Amino acid sequence: MPALERIITQARDSLQRLGTPPSPGITALFGAGDGNAFSADDLRDLESFAAKLTQPAQADGVSQDLSSQLSDATKKLLSKYDASLRWQLQHALVEDLNRIIRSGPIYDPQRFASTKLSPETSSLLGQNPQGADLVRLNRALLLDAFPEELSESLGAGEVEQQVYVSFAYGRIYLVTAQAPREELNAVAVDRLRELVEETKAEVPGLNVGLTGEPVLENDEMAQSQKDTLVASIASLLICALIFIYGYQETGRPVKATLCLIVGLAYTLAFATLTIGHLNILTITFVPILIGLAIDYGVHLIARYEEELRHGKSEEAALTKAMVFTGQGIFTGGFTTAGAFLAMGLTDFKGIQEMGIICGGGLLVCLVPMMTLLPVLLLRGRQNVLDQELGDLAERRARIENLWLQRPVWVSVLTLALCGAAATQLRKVYFDYNLLNMQSAGLPAVVFEKKLIDSTPKSVLFAAVIATNLEQAMAWEARIKQLPTVSSVDSITGFLTEDQTRKLATVGEIKRELASICFGAPDPKPVDIPEFSRTLYVLSGFAGQALEEAQKEKPALAQQFVALKQSILDLRKEMLRGDDTRLATNSLKLAEFQRALFDDLRETFQALQNQDNSAPLRVADLPPALQHRFVGVTGKYLLMVYPKDDVWQRENQKKLIRDLQTIDPSVTGTPVQLYHYTDLLKNSYIQAAKYSLVAIAILVFLHFRSPLCVILALIPVGIGTLWLGGLMGWRGVPFNPANIMTLPLVIGIGVTNGIHILNRFAEEQTPSILARSTGKAVLVSGLTAIAGFGSLILAQHRGIRSLGYVMSTGIATCMIAGLTFLPALLSLLIRLSALKSKQPGAEVRPAAPGQEELRQKTSSVRIR
Template sequence: MTVLLAVALAVLSVWYTVSALKFATSRNAMASSDAPYILADQEAGKDFGSLSYLVVVIEPPALEQGKQFVQALSARLRNDTQHFQEVIETIDSSSLDGKKLLYLKPRELRDLEQRLADAQDFIYDLSEEPGLVPLLSLINQEISRALVSKLTEGLLGTSAPSSVGEDPGDAPSLDISFLSALFTEMNSALTAPETYTFTSPWNSFFLKDDDLFSQEGYLTSKDDRFFFILVDDRPQGDSFVKHNAAIRALRAHIAEVQRDFPNVQAGVTGGDALNNDEMVAAQRDTVLATLLALLSVAVLFIIAFRQIWRPLLVVAMLMLALCWTLGFTTLTVGQLNILSISFLPLLIGLGIDFGIHLLARYGEERAAQPDFDTALQTAFVRTGPGVAAAALTTALAFYAVAFTDFRGLAELGVIAGSGMLLCLLASLTVMPAMLAIYERHRHVPAGVWQAFEHDPLGSIMRIPWLTASLIGLATLAGIVLLPLPKFDYNLLNLQAKDTESVVWENRLHDGSGRSSWYALSIVDSLDELRRRTIRFEALPAVERVDSIASLVPEDQEVRISLAKELSTYVEEIEGDWANPEPMLVDDLLTLLSKIRFKLQRDPNDWDAGKRPSEADLTSARAALRAVQARLDNLTEEAATRLLNSFQQQLMADFADKLAFLQDNANPTPITLDDVPPQLRKRFVGKSGRYLMQVFARDNIWEREAMQAFVRQLQTLDANVTGPPVIAFYSIQQIQQGYARGGFYAMLVIIGIIILLFRRLKPTSLALVPVLFGGFWTIAGMALLGLDLNMANLIILPLFLGIAVDDGIHIVHRMLESPKAAQAPLAHSTGKAIVLTSLTTIVGFGSLMIARHNGIFSLGLLSVLAVACSLVAALVVLPLILRFLPAHVPASSSPQSPCSGMTMPDVSPPCSAELKTKD
């Protein structure tokens, strides 16, 4: 009846779980629901929609290849409507046509006007005769004027003072960056014509602002090394890996496009991709580790018990308890989160220990006499209190964690703690019922539980003083000489290093200083947005701020007036830019020689305050020499062909720049309606409020950078939110939760042990494995170079429960028989401790096959901690017992097999007729 009821309850629990259990897939769901940063993030999501994108990062060898790759990939993604609902590869700025000069500051507009005024004759001359040779001829004339008259007007000159009262001597030195850019581009065109893509050198001629003349709107890093595509996917289902199908499809599309662009590297990163890759890896590794653990534990059981059916009864009992736990979780908590889903492996590793202890003692008692009822009662009465205390201490260790402010960790504590109690309940009810069904009328031969013929530790126990001295010295040396383990806060380090999203996140930061993580701040008005943007940008920890503030500039009346003044210099310029005169290589070589000679002139030939810096001159000379050397190695026919092609692109590009100035020199004011819809949707909420995305200057994944970033932002906005803020407080709460939970658990555990033993000495002895095992674990971490992290920190309550359990069982056996406790491996208690420790080591050690670094570190640290507590329980504690006076209970006669028992209801199985080996 007991077994039938247990199975029925398990079936009901599984059915209820399948029909009602939910999954909290958002990491925000694990934090405190009333935390300000969580409320702010939820509010931002409602107002601005989805702020999380899959980020495709493209790293091409040349800009043109990057553009072609982006176009090909984005076209494929738009056609895949099954997986993707929005693809953003460019920002369509056509709504700003005619107004783009208003994005220049007044000072920049004045500077541009001065440059155009200085170069007006140059531009007119070039429009009369477009071409590379005429261009270099004009440059040569301007350098000559600068050298002879020591003036800085002209193409290569600097602007005049832009405001009244400005000292002309403050003007910068002669700028030859255009010359360096021109020669560098010429050399590229001559060196690798097959792969060459034109890059404009004209930006430095006008304003040194690459973005000013960009009309394609590609999303790129500041240095143009990376292109980006933002992809909003269609999540599948409501599991922890609901983005997996879309991410796999996205990577497949990238691989297909890369066949046509083998030199272009690309990958997927972003918050959703990082979370998905971690969950996929964790689930894969956990499944493999669980299968390996179950197989290894089964083999270990069979070897230890030398039979099959009894170990299978323990496994069956554990499976029933796990089913009950699922039902309890669904009924009380109602959901699983990314942390609490790990309760199953925890219970498999720990919950089976209770059945092992009970079954081991039952085997010992049954081997001593044939009566099933008597052997079962004796085993459970003598071992049950220790098992119950061990289960209670481990459960309380988990319950203590439930008092943390971090919701995900609190739910894990409740589920795991309750699961431990349900495993105990199954061990004390279902397992004896199964044993009764299986062997009440079977004759079991002696020697069922004879794992060790002799005590393996007997030799070292014969020299207790030497052994104790060596252990003491080694422990002291480890405490004094070895450093304490560090805590690795970097969440990227938890994943396998070759995980694609992690690789590209790190490459993105190392290559451009960017990250897919940014903080969010919301303001109510455009004026407040501008003020806060300026204040954020002034913070040392902030790299940049993205908002709509820069798209609706201030002082537009002033800027419009200055922009209209530019039309005087550009509106009437026309030229046959598409048909320059064919190149004459000899004329070009002559001009290059003249320019090179002048660039090498003595510093005294230049105006002392206007001479270019030696670094700029060196760069221009080097670029010019490279062009001359390349032309010397080309035939005249090849050189003419390549130079004509370059000249065509150079003049066409100049025409584009000139047309841009002509089209934007008579602007009207920019309003919110002119902002590109993609940006307006992202930065202007349904409520009319404005969003700011704030990026960190340093590596946001490192603790120091993250803390400085969050703290500095909060000085200006107490409600700042976003992934860095949420991660910062989540890590802090988890760390504090485990530390606080461990402290509370230790206090409660000590209280439970005192209630169990009711004396100070056995209570202190039961804590010996915790003390020594803890010291050795810390020393072992230092020797292995193992850091604490967010994944393996859970070992704290695990270690407390396991180490205390071992101590309780040894001390409980001591109270029953002092001599037995001094040689624990000579009886079932010590052997059960070995077996439970080995099953835990095998169970958690199987996690070391994981590629996920966090799971691997959890497995390694668990193996280390359990091994240390096992040695402390089987070596240190028996050594201490050898040096203490033998315990002789005062309340029971020496002949009583239940001497020293603290349980009052042991009389039936402890009758005078009962004989045991002790």
Template sequence: MIFLLILISLQGTQLIEMASGTETFVSKGTQLYKDYDHLFKKNFETDSIVVMVQGDEVASEAVMKATNRLEQQMLIVPGVQSVTSPAVLIKQINYKISGRSRIPDSDREIKEVLDSQPALFESLMPDKTHMMIVIKVSGSATDQQKKDILNALDISLKEATFPPGYSLIVTGSPALRVDINKEMTQSLGLLLGIASILMVFVLLLVFRHVRWGLLPLPVVLLGVFFTFGFMGYVGVPMTMVSMAAFPILIGLGIDYAIQFHNRIEEEIHAGNSSEEALIRTVKHTGPAVLIALAMTALGFIPLFTSTVPMIQDFGKLLLIGIVMCYLSALFFGLVTLYSFDWIFRKNPFGLFKKKEEIKTETLPSNVSSSKVQKAKALERALIKVADFTIEHSRVILVISLLTCFAGLYADQSVPIQTDTNSFIPQDMPSLVNYKQMQDLLSGTGDHLNIILRVKDNSDPEVLKWMEEFSRHEVTNRDQIYGTTSVVDLVKERNGGTIPETSEEIQAIYEKIPESQKKEYMLGNQLLTIDLDIGQAMENIEITGIKELRDIVREDVQWMQPPPGVAVIITGQSVAMIDIISALTSGRVLMTMLGVGLVLIGLIVVYRNPVKALSPIIPMFIVVGWSGLVMTGLDIPYTPMTAVLGSLILGVGSEYSILMMERYFEEKDNGLTPVEAINQAVTTTGSALIASGATTVFGFSALIFSPFPILSNFGLVTVIDVCLAIFATFIVFPPLMVMMDTRREKRRATTVTAAPAV
């Protein structure tokens, strides 16, 4: 059965798709995205693949003819809309002069053409050593189509035969996305490898008191592999956020395997047979771990309320993954342990030279208060810690709550990072080239795009309003550096003015090449104005773009367009504004919803206020402490760190639940609250130290990610998980004893006060 599931999962992994575009940041269900995707992207947006030519003298006949050959080859590639370069402009000028669209045959003639209209070539030839070739493809083209165009470009560059000594650098948004997807694939393998190595190290360090201590690692890796397969079948894409799910799953899933492994070994050392140990483990630990898993899942569910799609996909992977890891630990892990122990005991094929007797410490069914098991060094230390916290319970709880509320207050001042280029490796060659291209080539920055729904796109009043509005924005708004629209094309062909009649405008439209018109108009009822806002994503970030969008909207209301004209402000920069609400009110909502869901889940499971509240209060305190961590480390919120509240609740509540389950199991055996918490600490507590350490080491793999969005998240998460473990041993024991003792006193008072019947 296991081998069949492996084969099925292997097939599913082939279906996984990489994603890194706008659709991973902005929900497709929002009106903001619909305006961008359905109106602008599919009809007007183009992506630019840019070839940067670098050499001693780009304004030469050999370079221009090579550029012309490249243009001719790329124009026949499916999906390429146009090619713009100095060579194209030179041919256009020559056509106007001589009637022949050709590249001159000498460097002198090339220089004469360039000198005749220097402003025309300024953007494509910023200096004598750099030249840009801009290949425009449809913005709605798929990643695979863009990848095919880039492959065709590689071939065409070789066949164009540029002169020796000239470097050709392919960049632009499509090329950057392809490289990001490639980097994500390589990074995922690196993260999984580092996580596995760290798991081996920590298991050898903290889980050596059991036999076959490395077994939890292959168990959890099998669960992660099943998750990969399921991911492909349900269509969850691989994004820079979902990559983080797999080291996290290794850290979480190995915890399930360790809990089962630790309990079955404990039962065997207590003198039970392999069969009895398996049954008792499934009976006692199976439900406890399942409840912890359910509460973890409830903590993750708020991730689906995020408006950022890749956060929702991250939540899906975590939910799928913890279920797969639990099933792997329950069936594959326990069955393997049972088989190993049976072989070890029976030695049917002479596998062992000598049968080693298993030391047993028989645990009677009724343990009196004076017969708590003798603790080892670590266990004695944990008992001392528990005794100390119980003795100073009031001080510890007051300090914990005060620092928690201080953290919640500090959290409100943590900045938000929404420059998406800062999320990827800053030394990635394609990003370095992309930034160099942006510095050299004007018009490649960010834009606000205004779509006008009109009754007649040749109405002179509409075009005049577009001209007046564009002039007003450039003159009065510092962050708007220029505008382009069909008005520019019309004025260019009409002596610099807008015609007075619709018929004249229609006649000019017919003369404009279709490749130029389709960037600014569609049919008879859609027109666009492109507002150049420079490097706004880097300089003023999303918050500034949002403010600028609102200002432009107010300007539209002040400068009312002609009757019957509807104005929509959209574009990729505007579509990213959704991230703001996701990272501000969204993260607070996720945390509060997570607390509520886990609390409701615990009430439904236990129907007991003490059992419902005691595991969740320590984790809520850790959520507050996380705010202090973010503030102290000066790490801004990103789509990743925004999920920390839900992640802490999901991960940390498991520790408290498992400790609480063992506490009440020991109380049922006749121990007092203090003795029960000590026994829980000596048994489950030692396993929690091991599983907590593996979780920390699993999350630590994220710190080594080349993606800053993941490495920062990994650092904060490791600290938060350590705080969750700290709260489990420092805050939970005194809280559990205090709440349970008060409940027993109230119950005893009620029984005493009840009238005799």
């Protein structure tokens, strides 16, 4: 009988630790509550705890209060406690502790004045918790008050005792799985999802989910594929509509779009040959290239139509467009591609792939745009309205004259905006936290956040590898003293502590269970009517127990009420339906019965076969513990849990610095996050430097003038400064995804200056917007904004931020190029005229169809 009572007690404790059991009947019977309950295993030092409760010190207010709330039965056991009463006292104290922490708030500032509260407890205390959170707080308070007597938690700190990894004081259990090879991760994730759905179907009400690095990578890649498809379609449609609306025709824009699609097909082949795969960032190359490569066709068609309006034949117009505007297209294409290709010179593999695919893709798309598009422009029905409406050109000319005639005011206003932007730059920072980039709605992300929020303890740990047990023990002792470390999980506690008492307990359990044996499982289907009658009898016994429990234990009475209701529900469900359904239920119950008794038999046999003749060895430990803490080479893992949130950069740095004083080769997720984000940021900064140098060289080779290099880069510098100011004003940080903006804005923004300076070198007039070049710069800028802006539709917050920052940067560079650069050129012409004493060299208002300024205004030439 004592053995049976002990087994029932242990079963009850196990169910409490398992959180929410699947069966309502079991829930009612064993009273598994909110998961914050104490268990018998939590009494780390029963003798010390009993001594404090029996004779609490005068200054120990917590022990005094706790002692006064103990039941009479527990007090009686305490008064005559000896080793023979250990089991009874353990479970009596557990029952009282759980009753106390569930009865209401136990915190009193005076009572806990001498107790040092942990940061987690203090944080929870300040949240004014209610319900299950209040029980959790009460439990944490007792753990802080009795650090030597009670276990630290039912979470990761007791992984070794429970084998299972648990969080939130036992409310969440973690099962880890690993694919045999990395390339099988996707297949493994799909199979795990099937198993989860099967488990949910078998155990209604069970809340199960998947998360972890392979799951997150798989889900975010799938989400990125969906986002890219939507962004690509949106980008293609918006760019085509901008092209059509800007040129008031459909034929030539459609031809350019077809050439773009051919170029994208070539790029897919190029990416397959060079890289062979896509990642979460490179998969976005399609909408990016749509917005950038369409610019080739925009500029070529704009100049072609302008020459047609000036009376040239189709062949002559196309020849002039290819000769003059084609130079700017090639230079602009190579500078933008150079910005991407500069990323290929960095040390970060993902950035290299992004640079190679997008940079190479821009060059590949240039081929059909400069070969196939000219052929298509000369074929088919030509536009019957190859004469631009005068009022549209005049309107653009009037707008442009607002700054061409006032270059000084434009310069002052530009400098003022630059100054205002500069004041906001200090607010721009780099967000190293990768959690802020994830797709918020993905199931894997939801469960990841739930896991992180479930415990004040970090779910990330640093990994320290010891070569032998002695080194593991020494390092663990030193690591626990570090100010940045919360706790250390390892296998050393099992193998080094004094196991005399545990071995005696194991021997006692073996003796108690020696007489228990299991018969062969019954292979026959369950007799439904007979089983129903048995349940009916059990319900009657529960009713009798209910009457007795109502007299002294109302809480227990409620459990019997729930048990009777569960029995009734089970009988109704079991007996419902026709004979076919009853036969199916009979087979299902038989299968469940066999599985249940197999589990019980294996559990009891494992207990009966325990070896208590010698201290534990590594081989004696459960396989789950061996796999977690001992490597295939025999080295030992120390899982170091940080005290602070290591998703934050500064906390990562402090933890790594402290751990490297003990083990310079420390690794683990916090270390990898630190070096990964650091390498990525530095790689993009390096790429920005490379692209700036490469672009400056290309611009110099094109214009053969250092002044032109400066003039072409001025809109980029101003636009980038405005971008930084807007980011600081709006509170948008850089992150590992949008930091790509640094090299790209240089490469994309400089093309505006190249086209404007190329036209100025040809005609020696700063008037741009009234001409085809200005309209092409405007339309190509809008299409580039559409290409990157389509990424804002993405669910992945990193890609979304890339779309926002890049589209803003392109817009600011375009505005600076279309306003300040022409105004600056106008101002330079005036200053040159004054210096040459040519007062007549004044910039006149731009007029539609004006080919060039008079020769006397050409004293500032680009050579």
